[in-house]
Amino acid sequence: MLPSDEPHHHDPVVVTALRKTYSSVDAVRDITFTVRRGQITGLLGPNGAGKTTTLRSMLGLSKPTAGTALIEGRPFTTHRHPVRVVGAVLDASGAAPGHSAIEHLRTYAPLAGADDARIQTLLAEVDLTKAARLRVGKFSLGMKQRLAIATALLGDPKILILDEPGNGLDPQGMAWLRRFLRSYADGGGTVLVSSHLLTELEQVVDHVVLIASGVVIHEGTLAALLDSAPAGSAGRATLESAFLNLIEQTETHR
């Protein structure tokens, strides 16, 4: 492991032993991982692995049963101005259908301290300038996703957290998302992105946190993971073959 790969106390996101129990069933049991600054970290795992629960607990929307999630050194909810620290896209369809894109952004702008000029900049950034006055109810899924990203960026945060942003996106939308995430990270931003579709993020993540059945089964750089994994059906190691291999190992160790 390279020295830069060790977790630091000043890492932007540090999750430690997070546990969330719903009526005596563990949604996540023991989630520990670190997100490095300026990198794109993929929180990857099958549906029901606990990705959404983890993200919502990190952001104070769900109260963890145990464990901590520190964002820039403190819990998200204790930040003076949380949406200026973290932008989150948890539910792309979260918008009043009667609102236009601009009305939607103006509704959440005060909490982020964003003015109308910022809203116009963001609409341009997510390619929605032409649709600014269109009702969100008429938006395609890709447009809703981009509006949700613009909403998350209102406070100009340096950390972006996205839950399954690829869901329902067509290849064009997916390509846009990958380009966007890369340029955000290249600009010094930190990204944590969850997905159950391992291949769709393989081209863009630097660091991977693999979770299954509520526990982290692997954390490290994508390159190191692929180096250590056996070749899959494609003749080379892929994120998918590495993941399946890890699942198999975890099962046999049980």
Add this chain to the structure above:
Amino acid sequence: MKPSLSAQLVSEYRKIMTWRVWWYLVGVLLVVLAGLTALISQIALSSSPFGNGADDAGNASVLFSAPTLVAPMVAITVGILVATRDYRNGTATLTFLGEPRRNRVLASKIVVAAAANILLAALSVIVSAGVAVAFLVAAGEQLWLWSSPVQAKLGWTVIAFMLWSLIGLGIGELVRNQFGALLSAFGYLLAIEPALRMMLGMGNIRLVDFFPGSAGDSLVGGTPMSGMYPRDLQDPVQGGLVLAAFAAIALALGWVRITRSDVP
């Protein structure tokens, strides 16, 4: 800059101002009230022409009472919608990410629901009074608008709208499901309480005074329908206190839910 209560307030204010359903509701309500007032005025003026005595002002106040008839259902609906709209649209996440201090979110919703209903009540009273006065003028009666029973009724009507909306807000935060909250509120107001009030009222049982609907009717000095119930109404202040207590209980329950439960 710290996230202030005012930022959350502006956000909630914008939610309602840009909400088309709200403006449709205001429009429909005012049209219905104009029609209802015309109907009430027609009936009242044809059956018992007013004299000039002191009691007549009380009789005349019925012409100005159409808003009291709709206040519970309309205001409770607005309160429920202000609370549940975030959950229904999936925007609760955005709201609570922006302001994780949940009591502040509730506080700003209280301010917005109360203010919206004061506005709604004021418009209702103005439209209804306008129609009533037109009928009085046409019938050659005096206006009665400035008489104290009429003024009191109009004033209490505004308070009633506000209190009912806070009850709705509390129910909405507690139940979260929009349809479920509306169904329970309407079921209670239109079926359960009228039935209980009729049955218990016949025995002249005092418990009736502590029902929210009955207290609300007392607050506004009676509605065109409250005369059908056997038990007499209370003093407006007494009714107002009972209704305010219900608003406080509903908001307390909503507060417990909003601060303790996970955001859906």
